[in-house]
Amino acid sequence: MLIVFAGLPGTGKTAIARELARRLGAAYLRIDSIEQAIRASRIEGGAPDAPIYDEGYRAAYALADDNLPLGLTVIADSVNPLLITRHAWLTVARRANTPPLEVEVICSDPKEHQRRVECRVTDIPGLKLPTWREVQAREYHPWTRDRVQIDTAILTVEESVAKLQEIIQEMTGRK
Numbered sequence: 001m002l003i004v005f006a007g008l009p010g011t012g013k014t015a016i017a018r019e020l021a022r023r024l025g026a027a028y029l030r031i032d033s034i035e036q037a038i039r040a041s042r043i044e045g046g047a048p049d050a051p052i053y054d055e056g057y058r059a060a061y062a063l064a065d066d067n068l069p070l071g072l073t074v075i076a077d078s079v080n081p082l083l084i085t086r087h088a089w090l091t092v093a094r095r096a097n098t099p100p101l102e103v104e105v106i107c108s109d110p111k112e113h114q115r116r117v118e119c120r121v122t123d124i125p126g127l128k129l130p131t132w133r134e135v136q137a138r139e140y141h142p143w144t145r146d147r148v149q150i151d152t153a154i155l156t157v158e159e160s161v162a163k164l165q166e167i168i169q170e171m172t173g174r175k
Contacts, residue, residue: 001073001172002064002093003164006080007105008140009130010117012152016105016160017077023161024075024168027067029060031078036127057085061092068096081140099171102147103164109153 003020007013014030021028035056042050057078064074080086086102093100107113117132130138148167150160 001099001101001168002068002089002096003073003075003101003103003168004080004086004089005075005077005103005105006086006147008079008081008113008138009135010113010120011105011107012116012150012157012160013103013105014077015157016103016150016152016164017075019157019161020164021075023165024073026073026075027063029063029074029076031056031060031076032124032127034059036124040126054085057088061088064089064092065095068092068098079138079140081138083141083144086141086143101164101168101171102145103150104143104147105150105152105160107153108151112153 003017003026005013005017014032017030018028020026035052038052038055038059060076060078064076067074076089078085080089089102090100107116113135114132117130117135120129122129148164150163152160155163
């Protein structure tokens with residue numbers, strides 16, 4: 001199965017996606033890690049200011065394409081803000097003939113969301129985290145299809161993962 005997370009920075013998607021991956025023994029693809037590796041490569045190659053467009057997503061699609069046919073569950077963790085990236089993940093699932101589960105993580109309490117963004121520390125060396133202003137200004141297309149929505153202003157990481165495990169069990173018949 002392909003489980004695709006989406007949501008603005010600071011909503012809690014990485015904490016949920018990681019814990020779900022740990023519990024499921026799933027391959028975990030984090031766009032922040034991929035993009036930071038690309039940035040590091042560019043710095044070492046003498047092009048430190050070259051922008052990253054879709055390279056991180058394309059690398060993750062390829063990694064999912066490699067892992068899904070092996071029978072592995074793949075969890076993709078990214079902001080996934082655009083319709084084009086969301087459609088691309090569905091194309092990956094179709095190619096692998098595997099069911100997709102799209103999960104949007106939100107934090108419905110703006111003050112809590114701001115606090116999280118402003119207090120975050122990165123676990124990826126060299127990654128510059130966005131400011132609250134940058135998160136608010138981020139392009140994020142509204143959803144046009146059904147997805148599971150997790151509100152971390154209401155649910156803890158543990159509760160969120162338990163909810164997702166129930167949904168996965170209903171979809172696949174396995175925990």
